Amino acid sequence: MGAAVKRQTQSLMLLILGGALLNISAFSSTYVNYVKPGFRPLLVGAGAVLVILALASFIRQWRGQGDGHDHAHDHGPRVAWLLAVPVFAIVLIAPPALGSFAAGGEDDGPAPRPPAPAAFRKLSDGVPQLALGEFIGRAYDPAGTSLAGRQVRLTGFVVPSKKKNLWYVTRMQISCCAADALALKVAVRGVPAPRENSWVQVTGSWIPWKGKIPNGYVIPDMTATDVVKIDQPAEPYE
Amino acid sequence: MTQGTPLDWPGAEDHLPPDSWGRGPARESWLPWSFVGLVALLVAGRFLLAPHLTAPALQTWATIFVAVCVQALPFLVFGVALSAAITAFVPASFWTRALPRQTYAAVPVAGVAGAVLPGCECASVPVASGLMARGVAPAAALAFLLASPAINPVVLVATAVAFPGDPAMVVARFGASLTVAVLAGWIWARFGRSEWLPVPRRTAAPGHGKWGAFVDAMCHDLLHTGGFLVIGGLTAATLNVVVPRSWLTSVAGIPVVSVLVLALLAVLLSICSEADAFVAASLTAFSPTAKLAFLVVGPMVDLKLIALQAGTFGRPFTWRFVPLTLTLAIGVSFVTGWVLL
Numbered sequence: 001m002g003a004a005v006k007r008q009t010q011s012l013m014l015l016i017l018g019g020a021l022l023n024i025s026a027f028s029s030t031y032v033n034y035v036k037p038g039f040r041p042l043l044v045g046a047g048a049v050l051v052i053l054a055l056a057s058f059i060r061q062w063r064g065q066g067d068g069h070d071h072a073h074d075h076g077p078r079v080a081w082l083l084a085v086p087v088f089a090i091v092l093i094a095p096p097a098l099g100s101f102a103a104g105g106e107d108d109g110p111a112p113r114p115p116a117p118a119a120f121r122k123l124s125d126g127v128p129q130l131a132l133g134e135f136i137g138r139a140y141d142p143a144g145t146s147l148a149g150r151q152v153r154l155t156g157f158v159v160p161s162k163k164k165n166l167w168y169v170t171r172m173q174i175s176c177c178a179a180d181a182l183a184l185k186v187a188v189r190g191v192p193a194p195r196e197n198s199w200v201q202v203t204g205s206w207i208p209w210k211g212k213i214p215n216g217y218v219i220p221d222m223t224a225t226d227v228v229k230i231d232q233p234a235e236p237y238e
Numbered sequence: 239m240t241q242g243t244p245l246d247w248p249g250a251e252d253h254l255p256p257d258s259w260g261r262g263p264a265r266e267s268w269l270p271w272s273f274v275g276l277v278a279l280l281v282a283g284r285f286l287l288a289p290h291l292t293a294p295a296l297q298t299w300a301t302i303f304v305a306v307c308v309q310a311l312p313f314l315v316f317g318v319a320l321s322a323a324i325t326a327f328v329p330a331s332f333w334t335r336a337l338p339r340q341t342y343a344a345v346p347v348a349g350v351a352g353a354v355l356p357g358c359e360c361a362s363v364p365v366a367s368g369l370m371a372r373g374v375a376p377a378a379a380l381a382f383l384l385a386s387p388a389i390n391p392v393v394l395v396a397t398a399v400a401f402p403g404d405p406a407m408v409v410a411r412f413g414a415s416l417t418v419a420v421l422a423g424w425i426w427a428r429f430g431r432s433e434w435l436p437v438p439r440r441t442a443a444p445g446h447g448k449w450g451a452f453v454d455a456m457c458h459d460l461l462h463t464g465g466f467l468v469i470g471g472l473t474a475a476t477l478n479v480v481v482p483r484s485w486l487t488s489v490a491g492i493p494v495v496s497v498l499v500l501a502l503l504a505v506l507l508s509i510c511s512e513a514d515a516f517v518a519a520s521l522t523a524f525s526p527t528a529k530l531a532f533l534v535v536g537p538m539v540d541l542k543l544i545a546l547q548a549g550t551f552g553r554p555f556t557w558r559f560v561p562l563t564l565t566l567a568i569g570v571s572f573v574t575g576w577v578l579l
Contacts, residue, residue: 010461012273017464021311034305042312049315053460056453079465079549086307086468091280093291095301101294102301175396176513178305179478182520216523 018050097236103183139220167193303475317361321368322455345423348378352385359387381423387537388415400515466549470542474508490523504536511537527575
């Protein structure tokens, strides 16, 4: 195959990659499974640049203007084929948001991002909906026990436990992309575990620490009174 | 590197005939069909294969792999665009005026200049390569390459947010990263050989116009670095899924080993430098020095970056430069941690 055909294949690669990027960011919201929601404009921009660049390159070749200096390193074109791998992964595996496999099993694991205690307001009346990170932060809040005796509602997916009468309501926390995800878990007692990986809304109250706040990181417990199955939230990560 | 040295490979531009020779219309006609074929393959696969590819380990692996690629691509596109703009629009004379003539003086200047590029490490590789192609001394471009992802404002703010009430960590990260970058640049200036780091590319071909050169350079770089980004993403995702996090906590208490383990973890995980502070902060069992090593090593040496560097600068360069940087980063982290934290 001539250099020109090779170059057209390469432009095709860019076009498909840009299309896949636009497809998960501009035309659907699949991208929230992989990165923070704030990334959307960046992804749309990058996808658009890739598509425009591929088209510009096609036009240049069609008009016979393409430069011929690619052969300076011949391994370049070959490695470019790899750009198809993420496209195939996106389309064929359609990777979902990280679930119970990534959240791991029993280990207490690394602590979540340190919460800022100053940010905690008084809990609103009724049964407030809390993010798992806030629940854990309040459980570890040295200033007081804002959770004590309060009914709260948590949203997450189900991670089973080997321990009896216990499962974890879990949410992954990401700061940039799914590669840096940490599992936020709260142990749920008092209700049977729903199906693994299903999304639920748990209503219940925190079980206070026996004695002092633990030194290392220990998963906080709650007694649940009610579990409702829900659809996966629009933003799967916290 | 000046133009016309043997490293510019004179003649590489014309040892093959121009595109137009022997290019018949018949060869082009397969292209639309191959596009249709590929899309049809993907659509068919979506319905036939996707329902069966649901093993949790495979899905987790794919999510992390796609996440690494998707997250890095905008920065890569930005870096490649900047690099192409540098080659196409900024005259070479600008750099000789902007940077000190002496390489040893240019290295720290370039390192500090890294503070102004608000990107992660994926952007800095193509930019450094563009700088070299434009005649900036390789040692100075390398100092920029190492410093930029670690000490830019976005990363420093992220570090301050991740370590609330601990400004020493931000100072230590800035100081240690800049020191490593400058030392690595100086060592390369002193001992590096030009045949390890060929700068074969792109002295904007005359007669094509600046926009043409821009489009060509960007396509070429994107395909090239993008391919290597995929290699890095594949390895990082695999190790992310395979290496259990639980063995980490078991070594957290051992003084020197814990630092080395977190440095190794930074290499394996290949987390973007804008996010690594949050991960470091979550490793509560480890000493501040170990966390600092994680923050200093990560933006300079990781699997994704090694793949990108090997693709951009060649393997002879990479297998010398990566161990040098890693050793320096760990050593400087030890010293900084001992002094500051």
